[in-house]
Amino acid sequence: MTVNRHPPVTDFATDFDHTDPTWVNNPFPIWDELRATCPIAHSDRYGGTWLPVTHEHVSAIAYDTDNFTSRAVVVSEVRPGPLDLPAPIGVAPPITSDPPFHAMARRLLLPAFAPRKVDALEPFTRQLCNDLLDALEGKDIVDAAVEYAQHIPLRVIAKMLGFPTEDADYFRHVIHLILEEGITATEDDDERLVEGQALDAYFDNQIADHVANPRDDLTTFLLEAELDGNKLMHEHVRGTMLLILVAGIDTTWSAIGSALWHLAHNPEDLKRLAAEPDLMPFAIEEMLRAYAPVTMARLVAQDVEIGGCPMKEGDWVLLPFPAANRDPEFFDRADEVIIDREENRHAAFGLGIHRCLGSNLARMELRVAVEEWVKRFPNFELADPSAVTWAAGQVRGPRSIPVRLPG
Amino acid sequence: MRVHVDAEKCQGHNRCYSLAPELFDVDDLGNAVELNDGNVPEGLEHKARLAVANCPEYAITISE
Ligand code: SF4
Numbered sequence: 001m002t003v004n005r006h007p008p009v010t011d012f013a014t015d016f017d018h019t020d021p022t023w024v025n026n027p028f029p030i031w032d033e034l035r036a037t038c039p040i041a042h043s044d045r046y047g048g049t050w051l052p053v054t055h056e057h058v059s060a061i062a063y064d065t066d067n068f069t070s071r072a073v074v075v076s077e078v079r080p081g082p083l084d085l086p087a088p089i090g091v092a093p094p095i096t097s098d099p100p101f102h103a104m105a106r107r108l109l110l111p112a113f114a115p116r117k118v119d120a121l122e123p124f125t126r127q128l129c130n131d132l133l134d135a136l137e138g139k140d141i142v143d144a145a146v147e148y149a150q151h152i153p154l155r156v157i158a159k160m161l162g163f164p165t166e167d168a169d170y171f172r173h174v175i176h177l178i179l180e181e182g183i184t185a186t187e188d189d190d191e192r193l194v195e196g197q198a199l200d201a202y203f204d205n206q207i208a209d210h211v212a213n214p215r216d217d218l219t220t221f222l223l224e225a226e227l228d229g230n231k232l233m234h235e236h237v238r239g240t241m242l243l244i245l246v247a248g249i250d251t252t253w254s255a256i257g258s259a260l261w262h263l264a265h266n267p268e269d270l271k272r273l274a275a276e277p278d279l280m281p282f283a284i285e286e287m288l289r290a291y292a293p294v295t296m297a298r299l300v301a302q303d304v305e306i307g308g309c310p311m312k313e314g315d316w317v318l319l320p321f322p323a324a325n326r327d328p329e330f331f332d333r334a335d336e337v338i339i340d341r342e343e344n345r346h347a348a349f350g351l352g353i354h355r356c357l358g359s360n361l362a363r364m365e366l367r368v369a370v371e372e373w374v375k376r377f378p379n380f381e382l383a384d385p386s387a388v389t390w391a392a393g394q395v396r397g398p399r400s401i402p403v404r405l406p407g
Numbered sequence: 408m409r410v411h412v413d414a415e416k417c418q419g420h421n422r423c424y425s426l427a428p429e430l431f432d433v434d435d436l437g438n439a440v441e442l443n444d445g446n447v448p449e450g451l452e453h454k455a456r457l458a459v460a461n462c463p464e465y466a467i468t469i470s471e
Binding site: 107110111113114115116281285342343344345346347349351352353355359360363 | 418419424425462
């Protein structure tokens, strides 16, 4: 777990910090309390950050691409500087792009993540899950996050990009640095710079290899793609690779982990799911609602007032979709996990033009991972609830889930 | 009963397509389109309502 270099939070309404251990371990009571008392909180941390917690405000900001820019979507001490690619492209298009460039960059990638493309990866994913499960057979206590959940998106994304699956460990290291260390890094952090250069070099190698030997994967797709009749700029290709690694792995790992964690300590739900596989699609959406892993962020593009709060140009705004998903004004019994919930207009994949590009892929991985686990281990349980740890930062999910398998 | 997808609002969450593949299809970009002009065959009204109630973007409407 990341060492928290920030002083502890005593008042989340005026001084919140999403890396504070209280938030990391269980943010739901914080958001519930704020919803009732101060639905848009402010903190001076990270140079000034806002936190809306109702569905109404979160969606209003997600839809407002005029007043809020996506140039940076991970809150850190560092705001994008003059050396970073300026809006509307951003460092990792299209997630860091604004209109009008955003639509072009996104349109380019959408076909690669459309349902039919994703369906084609399902047999690979199912086989992968079964291989991982085979390795767990016969053990008494296993870590469902480390030994199962995390390997699934790592290998699926490596397969999609056409990178060697042996490099999965390296990706995990890079993602950890960006998502968990990056948030507390300062501008002149040498280690961060060196890591960034190494990653660029890794991408350059993969690009060179794919130029020499084109194949049916996402890297070749990016190299052959055209935007306005031109091939993509080299930085655009690298930025998109970075986006896919960072956005496609921790997030899905977290979603799979949270679902297994829930089932590991809710035996009635586990039993029902094992007995009634038809419930699976509803259960998956409910897990996504209740344990949405991703909190996005925006920078205020120009001074604007939201819900009476004066947001200033350059302020950060956290967009906690997981909090929107627990808003009792928007959902019936919002604080309960109801695995056969039929009406579930959740925002786990965001709202508006930045809807998670990989949502079809993530949903497929989550469904297959849970289906195969439940088929193999229809009764398992948390071995030690106090040993479960959670990721710090804007992607929330269990990083260790010791479970006992039936003997 | 008929269903209609507002292409301006649809962001390709694909909830409709997974809940009611009899009523919706998706194009190459992953955005939804109604099947058979949006006409909902008898017996599928519940699925049509489910699709409406699950679209995060409020992109689907029903007309009787
Ligand atoms: S559920 Fe809504 S946003 Fe998603 S594909 Fe269907 S119409 Fe589009």
